[in-house]
Amino acid sequence: MSSEMILFVDDEEPLRHAAAQTLQLADFDVTCFADAESALPRIARDFPGILVTDIRMPGLSGTDLMARCLEIDPEFPVILVTGHGDIELAVQSMRDGAYDFLEKPYAPSRLVATIRRALDKRRLTLENRRLRAAVGRRDPIEARLTGRSPALIALRQQVRAVAQTDADVLIIGATGTGKEVTARALHRASGRKDGPFLQINCAALPTDLIESELFGHEAGAFAGAMRARYGKFEAARGGTVFLDEIDSLPLPLQAKLLHAIQNRTVTRLGSNEPVSLDVRFIAASKKDLEAEARAERFRADLLYRLNVVTLRLLPLAERREDIPLLFSQLVSESAARQQQSAPDVSGAVLARMAARDWPGNVRELRNAAERFVLGLDLDLASPDDTAPTVPEALAEQMAAYEKALITASLAAHQGRLKDTYEALNLSRKALYEKMQKHGLSRDAFAPEG
Structure with missing residues (x-):
């Protein structure tokens, strides 16, 4: 048996039995579940396998299960099994991050071939993560x-x-x-x-x-x-x-x-x-x-x-310096779910992100990242909307906004000072002075490892 695992979820016992036989004959390690709730605890960011799930089931649906899996690991491969009337739903699920879908009745050979491709992708993803960890990336x-x-x-x-x-x-x-x-x-x-x-x-x-x-x-x-x-x-x-x-x-x-x-x-x-x-x-x-x-x-x-x-x-409004880095990460995760290259995030976009209050916090920021990856308008607040709800002196508001802009530009340019002061149209000396004033260090924005 392979060390890679397949979780197969379907509420119909004959289909579970047939799938288990097919996959075991193909030398796969497969575990079957009658409902989504039973399979969910097995999902982890480092799980060495994939998920195949029916869409329509009592309780937690297959698409709900997929969404929960992608919250745990945005790169986790999920193959959806659909009925004839669910093709439109399956196509939408592909946009939402599904790896592939199979329409019932499917040929056993197609099931095996689709799973092999998904396992190849999973193997590559986990190997890349191990390599990044080996060279000192974030824990x-x-x-x-x-x-x-x-x-x-x-x-x-x-x-x-x-x-x-x-x-x-x-x-x-x-x-x-x-x-x-x-x-x-x-x-x-x-x-x-x-x-x-x-x-x-x-x-x-x-x-x-x-x-x-x-x-x-x-x-x-x-x-x-x-x-x-x-x-x-x-x-x-x-x-x-x-x-x-x-x-x-x-x-x-x-x-x-x-x-x-x-x-x-x-x-x-x-x-x-x-x-x-x-x-x-x-x-x-x-x-x-x-x-x-x-x-x-x-x-x-x-x-x-x-x-x-x-x-x-x-809340994000009380830690604005985290917004540029967090938004960039959410954009990368969203692009991975969409199976497309992450778009470049300019310093101007990051500055607008950092200047907004985000009452919905990370959840709202994640939605903005999704819209950004899809090429839709970000629906950002107008400049008037970004004013603090608690009255502050004008100097304090200007200082907070200046810090947000510099933080965003440093994050966008990964701590490279020349690119940063040119983007902000400042002299090198002026940038140093402002960074010192706001307690910012280039090291905090440099790539790790």
């Missing part, structure tokens, strides 16, 4: 948490330190600031990196099924429970559970979650036998949980159990 934490601001540097240091422990972590930050990205970076830098990373959006769980989803149930525990089922916590054993939007959990469930975290056990619905858990918990919230606890909307004892370590993520 995995810096690759995920991109930025040169003091806040980002401090966050990476915290993540590196906490990752070596099994301490539970609470991440606080506004929408779009990168809470999930931070949680994944922590997981990938920890001793649990080979285990599953199970993301649970607490706000999206059906109210009447939350307990069963998290803790599992025995057969006959309630109407419709025809057979026993693992809960999500058990499915994450050996890995990390990421509880996003934890503030949305109902108070009675918060008490049971507290018990599970304190004792590292769960009890399935319909059972009295505790099941041991070997997981790390990372929780995230956009709300101030201390204020929520004072208002009795969140259990104080659960907060104190979760915040052994608290990581606070700043």
Whole structure:
């Protein structure tokens, strides 16, 4: 069997069985899943294989699964399997980052040939990453948490330190600031990196099924429970559970979650036998949980159990110097998903990026990068829109904008001073003085390695 792996997802058992036989005869290592949720924990940035998934399935669809995979790794090859009426959807999915699609019924030889090409691409991608790492490129934490601001540097240091422990972590930050990205970076830098990373959006769980989803149930525990089922916590054993939007959990469930975290056990619905858990918990919230606890909307004892370590993520407006580098990276990732060369990002574009507040934070910036790669208008704010919402002296506003422009130009020219002062129409001496005034160093923008 090959060391490269194929994850095959289809809710129809005969198709799974036929595909498994075909791929095993072709000497592939294949694992089949009946639903997307079961396959998702296997996906990682360094996973040595590809995904083949049906589009239309109960629960998480194939296109949703693809989107989640591409969030983990924008270069991950996903092959979609479509019905006759789904061709338009499949074509759109190719634009969204799918590697290829197959229309049912497909010939086994075509399935094998398509998979071979996708595996070749995956092999090349992983080899290039290994080579870049060997010559001193950014470590995995810096690759995920991109930025040169003091806040980002401090966050990476915290993540590196906490990752070596099994301490539970609470991440606080506004929408779009990168809470999930931070949680994944922590997981990938920890001793649990080979285990599953199970993301649970607490706000999206059906109210009447939350307990069963998290803790599992025995057969006959309630109407419709025809057979026993693992809960999500058990499915994450050996890995990390990421509880996003934890503030949305109902108070009675918060008490049971507290018990599970304190004792590292769960009890399935319909059972009295505790099941041991070997997981790390990372929780995230956009709300101030201390204020929520004072208002009795969140259990104080659960907060104190979760915040052994608290990581606070700043909005982009408070770390503008990160915007040019981050936007450039998002453009490269978007181009990779579109399977096209990344367009050049001029200093003028980066300056406009750095001058805007980005209330949607990294999520909004990522959308702008997508539009930029597609050649669409960026829908940037007009100069009047970039004025700070909090009144500041004119001199302070001008200084902040000047720093943003110089930062953007340095990032665009990778720290090359001659290119920078020529682009800004400054003398060399004037650029040096302004960099010193704003605490900027060319080394922070030079290519690493």
